[in-house]
Amino acid sequence: QKEVEQNSGPLSVPEGAIASLNCTYSDRGSQSFFWYRQYSGKSPELIMFIYSNGDKEDGRFTAQLNKASQYVSLLIRDSQPSDSATYLCAVTPSGGSYIPTFGRGTSLIVHP
């Protein structure tokens, strides 16, 4: 069973702080890595994806991938109350099917 692990939280940060969300995966051959944001009662929406080792930045969001450690993270700078949501890590496995396996999600609370 290929697993994707996330701390369920909740992770609570003050407004303006950096939120750091982490994800580990078991399949060393995993190819693609995604972060989805899901507001309560809503559907997940993609906010970042990363394929290569290193950092990828998009506005206030930075995804970091370390394939040797099988670890992917999402940093949210200048956190806002509107960032309060559950963040789902998803990983596509080796083998070419591109069907992602999701972690259970981390709940983020940004308090004013």
Place this chain on the structure above:
Amino acid sequence: DADVTQTPRNRITKTGKRIMLECSQTKGHDRMYWYRQDPGLGLRLIYYSFDVKDINKGEISDGYSVSRQAQAKFSLSLESAIPNQTALYFCATSSGTLFFTGELFFGEGSRLTVL
């Protein structure tokens, strides 16, 4: 209008009833998926289809069946609903083209309660 539309959005039914959840998409994607979400358990794959003639079981297919009526339509059926199938169900699509990134596009969800 949403690119991925699910009906019904909410349904309450009784144990033993047959239920169908429908999904239609206007994104032109070949690949369609049905996921189930339970509190604390994330998204779990029920079935997926890479084209009209290709249907595959996911990790939790027992008690479910699917039908891919057309490229744009993918239905999930519960032949005899049971209370532990109470969950939020999501349909999703993805491209299978050369430029495919692995990104999934989700419908708005169908909340099913089985009494």
